[in-house]
Amino acid sequence: MGQEIERKFLVRGEFKAGASPPVRITQGYLSSVPERTVRVRVKGHKGYITVKGAGNASGTCRFEWEKEIPVEEARELLALCEPGLIDKSRYTVKAGRHTYEVDEFHGTHEGLVIAEVELADEEESFERPGWLGEEVTGIPRYYNAMLAKQDDA
Numbered sequence: 001m002g003q004e005i006e007r008k009f010l011v012r013g014e015f016k017a018g019a020s021p022p023v024r025i026t027q028g029y030l031s032s033v034p035e036r037t038v039r040v041r042v043k044g045h046k047g048y049i050t051v052k053g054a055g056n057a058s059g060t061c062r063f064e065w066e067k068e069i070p071v072e073e074a075r076e077l078l079a080l081c082e083p084g085l086i087d088k089s090r091y092t093v094k095a096g097r098h099t100y101e102v103d104e105f106h107g108t109h110e111g112l113v114i115a116e117v118e119l120a121d122e123e124e125s126f127e128r129p130g131w132l133g134e135e136v137t138g139i140p141r142y143y144n145a146m147l148a149k150q151d152d153a
Contacts, residue, residue: 004052004064005122008142011113013131015093015102022089022104028081032145039144040077043090047074059138060122084148096127109147 027041039050047070053063069077078085087106092099098117105112114136117126136142 002064003061005061005119005124006116006137007060007119007126007135008137009115009117009135010133010142011102011115011131012133015100015113015115015129015131016091019091019093019102022091025088025090025103026078026085027144027148028078028085029145029148030077030081032082032149034140037145040074040081042071042074042078045071047071049074049077055138058122060119082148084150086144086148093129095129098126100129105147108150112147114142 023044025041025043027039030038030040035054037050037052039048039052041048041050046068048066049069050064050066052065055062086109088103088109089106091102091104093102093115094100095117098119100115100117102113102115105114115132119126140146
């Protein structure tokens with residue numbers, strides 16, 4: 001069982017020059033209540049189930065448990081998820097000692113690009129590439145679970 005410490009930012013510039021090839025991700029939520037989310041994800045040719053707890057006051061830190069599951073089972077579980085699936089492409093971009101995960105959303109959220117960086121502790125310093133925009137850590141409307149609900153609107 002682990003703790004996730006991350007910061008989240010809008011992307012406002014060109015990041016793809018130094019990025020890995022994208023991986024397509026489809027994800028849905030079996031539970032999206034703020035106290036606990038249960039996410040099902042198909043990432044490329046792999047399946048995952050993830051449980052996340054409520055975030056701390058800043059939204060930077062929360063409990064996270066993830067397990068790889070057979071991709072066929074993940075696809076079956078997606079059919080049981082709450083309405084609204086997320087469709088996005090994920091890139092990874094190295095910046096200093098850290099690697100950003102940059103999600104480019106498709107469908108309802110076309111044009112939205114969000115970068116996340118995982119940290120060892122909340123006070124850890126990290127390089128901020130020029131394409132990084134406004135910080136949105138802890139702003140609920142940028143949580144994937146909230147974006148999924150907007151897909152159903």
